Amino acid sequence: MLAVEKVSRWFDEKKAGFQHVNLQLTKGEVIGVLGTSGCGKSTFLRVLSGLDEGYEGRIHSKKKNPSIGMMFQEPRLMPWLTVFENVLFGDDGSKKKEASELIDIVGLGGFENHFPKDLSGGMAQRVAIARSLLHNPDLLMLDEPFSALDAFTKLQLQELLLSIWETKPSTSILVTHDIDEALYLCDRILIMRGQPGEVESELVVDKPKPRHRGDRDLADMKEEILKELDFTND
Numbered sequence: 001m002l003a004v005e006k007v008s009r010w011f012d013e014k015k016a017g018f019q020h021v022n023l024q025l026t027k028g029e030v031i032g033v034l035g036t037s038g039c040g041k042s043t044f045l046r047v048l049s050g051l052d053e054g055y056e057g058r059i060h061s062k063k064k065n066p067s068i069g070m071m072f073q074e075p076r077l078m079p080w081l082t083v084f085e086n087v088l089f090g091d092d093g094s095k096k097k098e099a100s101e102l103i104d105i106v107g108l109g110g111f112e113n114h115f116p117k118d119l120s121g122g123m124a125q126r127v128a129i130a131r132s133l134l135h136n137p138d139l140l141m142l143d144e145p146f147s148a149l150d151a152f153t154k155l156q157l158q159e160l161l162l163s164i165w166e167t168k169p170s171t172s173i174l175v176t177h178d179i180d181e182a183l184y185l186c187d188r189i190l191i192m193r194g195q196p197g198e199v200e201s202e203l204v205v206d207k208p209k210p211r212h213r214g215d216r217d218l219a220d221m222k223e224e225i226l227k228e229l230d231f232t233n234d
Contacts (some may be wrong), residue, residue: 007057037199
Protein backbone atom coordinates (compact mmCIF):
# COMPACT_ATOMS: atom_id res chain seq x y z
CA MET A 1 0.00 0.00 0.00
CA LEU A 2 2.72 2.45 1.02
CA ALA A 3 6.50 2.25 1.27
CA VAL A 4 8.70 4.66 3.22
CA GLU A 5 12.42 4.39 2.52
CA LYS A 6 15.06 6.20 4.59
CA VAL A 7 12.85 9.26 5.06
CA SER A 8 14.18 12.16 7.17
CA ARG A 9 12.88 15.62 8.02
CA TRP A 10 15.22 17.88 9.96
CA PHE A 11 14.95 21.25 11.71
CA ASP A 12 17.40 23.42 13.63
CA GLU A 13 20.55 22.12 11.96
CA LYS A 14 19.42 18.49 12.25
CA LYS A 15 18.78 18.72 16.01
CA ALA A 16 15.01 18.20 15.69
CA GLY A 17 12.59 16.28 13.50
CA PHE A 18 13.09 12.61 12.59
CA GLN A 19 15.50 10.59 10.47
CA HIS A 20 16.08 7.32 8.61
CA VAL A 21 12.53 5.95 8.91
CA ASN A 22 11.62 2.84 6.92
CA LEU A 23 8.07 1.47 6.82
CA GLN A 24 6.07 -0.95 4.69
CA LEU A 25 2.34 -0.42 5.16
CA THR A 26 -0.14 -3.03 3.91
CA LYS A 27 -3.75 -2.38 2.92
CA GLY A 28 -6.17 -2.25 5.86
CA GLU A 29 -3.39 -2.15 8.45
CA VAL A 30 -3.46 0.19 11.46
CA ILE A 31 0.00 1.42 12.47
CA GLY A 32 0.60 3.18 15.78
CA VAL A 33 3.45 5.63 16.36
CA LEU A 34 4.53 6.06 19.99
CA GLY A 35 7.44 8.03 21.33
CA THR A 36 8.83 10.63 23.65
CA SER A 37 7.93 14.30 23.20
CA GLY A 38 9.85 16.06 20.47
CA CYS A 39 10.91 12.92 18.60
CA GLY A 40 9.10 13.95 15.40
CA LYS A 41 5.94 11.80 15.48
CA SER A 42 3.58 14.50 14.25
CA THR A 43 6.15 15.75 11.73
CA PHE A 44 6.37 12.20 10.35
CA LEU A 45 2.59 12.16 9.90
CA ARG A 46 2.65 15.54 8.16
CA VAL A 47 5.29 14.27 5.75
CA LEU A 48 3.30 11.12 4.95
CA SER A 49 0.12 13.14 4.41
CA GLY A 50 1.82 15.55 2.01
CA LEU A 51 1.42 18.57 4.30
CA ASP A 52 5.21 18.85 4.64
CA GLU A 53 7.28 18.26 1.51
CA GLY A 54 10.69 19.28 2.84
CA TYR A 55 11.95 15.76 3.48
CA GLU A 56 14.71 13.49 2.22
CA GLY A 57 14.21 9.88 1.20
CA ARG A 58 11.45 8.20 -0.77
CA ILE A 59 7.72 7.68 -0.21
CA HIS A 60 5.77 5.77 -2.81
CA SER A 61 2.38 4.10 -3.09
CA LYS A 62 1.04 1.34 -5.31
CA LYS A 63 -1.85 3.66 -6.12
CA LYS A 64 -1.08 6.90 -7.90
CA ASN A 65 -2.18 9.88 -5.80
CA PRO A 66 -3.88 7.94 -2.97
CA SER A 67 -6.66 9.83 -1.19
CA ILE A 68 -5.86 10.89 2.37
CA GLY A 69 -8.12 11.63 5.34
CA MET A 70 -6.67 13.63 8.25
CA MET A 71 -7.69 14.04 11.90
CA PHE A 72 -5.94 16.34 14.34
CA GLN A 73 -5.93 16.73 18.11
CA GLU A 74 -8.46 19.55 17.73
CA PRO A 75 -11.62 19.08 15.61
CA ARG A 76 -10.77 22.16 13.51
CA LEU A 77 -14.40 22.78 12.61
CA MET A 78 -15.54 25.98 10.88
CA PRO A 79 -17.63 27.79 13.52
CA TRP A 80 -19.92 29.40 10.93
CA LEU A 81 -20.84 26.05 9.35
CA THR A 82 -23.31 23.47 10.60
CA VAL A 83 -22.37 19.87 11.41
CA PHE A 84 -23.56 18.79 7.96
CA GLU A 85 -21.66 21.61 6.23
CA ASN A 86 -18.48 20.85 8.20
CA VAL A 87 -18.58 17.20 7.14
CA LEU A 88 -18.98 18.35 3.53
CA PHE A 89 -16.30 21.06 3.82
CA GLY A 90 -14.10 21.08 0.72
CA ASP A 91 -16.48 18.87 -1.26
CA ASP A 92 -18.21 19.95 -4.46
CA GLY A 93 -21.60 18.93 -3.08
CA SER A 94 -21.64 15.49 -4.67
CA LYS A 95 -21.24 13.66 -1.35
CA LYS A 96 -24.36 14.86 0.47
CA LYS A 97 -25.80 11.35 0.81
CA GLU A 98 -22.49 9.99 2.13
CA ALA A 99 -22.24 12.91 4.58
CA SER A 100 -25.68 12.14 5.99
CA GLU A 101 -24.81 8.46 6.34
CA LEU A 102 -21.55 9.25 8.13
CA ILE A 103 -23.27 11.64 10.52
CA ASP A 104 -25.57 8.77 11.49
CA ILE A 105 -22.65 6.33 11.76
CA VAL A 106 -20.79 8.59 14.23
CA GLY A 107 -23.94 8.96 16.33
CA LEU A 108 -24.87 12.54 15.48
CA GLY A 109 -28.16 11.96 13.68
CA GLY A 110 -30.43 14.89 14.54
CA PHE A 111 -27.53 17.31 15.00
CA GLU A 112 -27.00 18.04 11.29
CA ASN A 113 -28.05 21.69 11.63
CA HIS A 114 -26.23 22.42 14.89
CA PHE A 115 -23.17 24.67 14.97
CA PRO A 116 -19.85 23.76 16.65
CA LYS A 117 -20.59 26.03 19.61
CA ASP A 118 -23.51 23.76 20.46
CA LEU A 119 -21.36 20.60 20.58
CA SER A 120 -19.30 18.96 23.32
CA GLY A 121 -15.65 18.14 22.65
CA GLY A 122 -16.49 14.51 21.95
CA MET A 123 -19.30 15.45 19.57
CA ALA A 124 -16.98 17.83 17.70
CA GLN A 125 -14.43 15.04 17.25
CA ARG A 126 -17.20 12.81 15.89
CA VAL A 127 -17.81 15.45 13.24
CA ALA A 128 -14.09 15.44 12.48
CA ILE A 129 -14.14 11.64 12.12
CA ALA A 130 -17.04 11.84 9.68
CA ARG A 131 -15.31 14.56 7.65
CA SER A 132 -12.05 12.58 7.45
CA LEU A 133 -13.91 9.54 6.08
CA LEU A 134 -16.16 11.34 3.57
CA HIS A 135 -14.13 10.35 0.50
CA ASN A 136 -13.33 6.78 1.65
CA PRO A 137 -9.62 7.62 1.99
CA ASP A 138 -6.97 5.11 1.04
CA LEU A 139 -4.94 6.40 4.00
CA LEU A 140 -6.33 7.78 7.25
CA MET A 141 -3.89 9.89 9.30
CA LEU A 142 -4.73 10.38 12.98
CA ASP A 143 -2.61 12.86 14.96
CA GLU A 144 -3.45 12.33 18.64
CA PRO A 145 -7.16 12.66 17.84
CA PHE A 146 -8.46 11.92 21.35
CA SER A 147 -5.75 13.34 23.61
CA ALA A 148 -7.73 16.45 24.59
CA LEU A 149 -10.81 14.47 25.66
CA ASP A 150 -11.82 13.05 29.03
CA ALA A 151 -11.09 9.37 29.64
CA PHE A 152 -14.67 8.15 29.15
CA THR A 153 -15.20 10.05 25.89
CA LYS A 154 -11.83 8.81 24.65
CA LEU A 155 -12.89 5.19 25.22
CA GLN A 156 -16.19 5.81 23.43
CA LEU A 157 -14.45 7.22 20.35
CA GLN A 158 -11.92 4.40 20.28
CA GLU A 159 -14.84 1.96 20.13
CA LEU A 160 -16.44 4.09 17.42
CA LEU A 161 -13.28 3.96 15.30
CA LEU A 162 -13.14 0.18 15.64
CA SER A 163 -16.75 -0.19 14.53
CA ILE A 164 -16.17 2.09 11.53
CA TRP A 165 -13.04 0.20 10.50
CA GLU A 166 -15.07 -3.02 10.47
CA THR A 167 -17.39 -1.64 7.78
CA LYS A 168 -15.17 1.01 6.13
CA PRO A 169 -11.61 -0.27 6.48
CA SER A 170 -8.97 2.38 5.91
CA THR A 171 -5.24 1.87 6.08
CA SER A 172 -4.43 4.07 9.06
CA ILE A 173 -1.53 5.62 10.95
CA LEU A 174 -2.23 6.73 14.52
CA VAL A 175 0.16 9.03 16.38
CA THR A 176 -0.54 8.86 20.11
CA HIS A 177 1.02 9.29 23.55
CA ASP A 178 -1.43 6.74 24.96
CA ILE A 179 0.15 3.27 25.08
CA ASP A 180 -3.15 1.61 25.98
CA GLU A 181 -4.83 3.28 23.00
CA ALA A 182 -2.12 2.05 20.64
CA LEU A 183 -2.33 -1.50 21.99
CA TYR A 184 -6.12 -1.50 21.71
CA LEU A 185 -6.38 -0.12 18.17
CA CYS A 186 -3.20 -0.95 16.27
CA ASP A 187 -1.80 -3.97 14.43
CA ARG A 188 1.80 -2.76 14.71
CA ILE A 189 3.43 -0.09 16.85
CA LEU A 190 6.54 1.92 15.95
CA ILE A 191 8.49 3.23 18.94
CA MET A 192 10.45 6.43 18.29
CA ARG A 193 13.06 8.09 20.47
CA GLY A 194 15.66 10.82 20.29
CA GLN A 195 16.03 14.28 18.81
CA PRO A 196 15.92 13.91 15.88
CA GLY A 197 13.74 10.87 16.39
CA GLU A 198 14.43 7.43 15.00
CA VAL A 199 12.36 4.25 15.03
CA GLU A 200 14.10 2.16 17.67
CA SER A 201 11.79 -0.85 17.57
CA GLU A 202 8.57 -2.25 16.20
CA LEU A 203 5.99 -4.28 18.11
CA VAL A 204 3.42 -6.54 16.42
CA VAL A 205 0.11 -6.70 18.32
CA ASP A 206 -1.05 -10.12 17.19
CA LYS A 207 -4.42 -10.14 18.95
CA PRO A 208 -7.86 -10.24 17.27
CA LYS A 209 -10.10 -7.17 17.51
CA PRO A 210 -11.99 -6.10 19.48
CA ARG A 211 -9.50 -6.70 22.27
CA HIS A 212 -10.10 -7.01 25.97
CA ARG A 213 -8.58 -3.99 27.71
CA GLY A 214 -7.52 -6.09 30.68
CA ASP A 215 -5.78 -8.74 28.56
CA ARG A 216 -2.61 -10.04 30.23
CA ASP A 217 -0.71 -10.14 26.94
CA LEU A 218 -1.49 -6.47 26.31
CA ALA A 219 -0.31 -5.61 29.82
CA ASP A 220 2.97 -7.43 29.14
CA MET A 221 3.37 -5.52 25.87
CA LYS A 222 2.77 -2.25 27.73
CA GLU A 223 5.58 -3.10 30.14
CA GLU A 224 7.83 -3.84 27.19
CA ILE A 225 7.05 -0.45 25.64
CA LEU A 226 7.60 1.38 28.92
CA LYS A 227 11.02 -0.23 29.25
CA GLU A 228 11.81 0.72 25.66
CA LEU A 229 10.95 4.33 26.48
CA ASP A 230 12.91 4.22 29.78
CA PHE A 231 9.82 4.79 31.92
CA THR A 232 10.64 1.93 34.30
CA ASN A 233 13.59 1.26 36.57
CA ASP A 234 13.94 -2.39 35.53
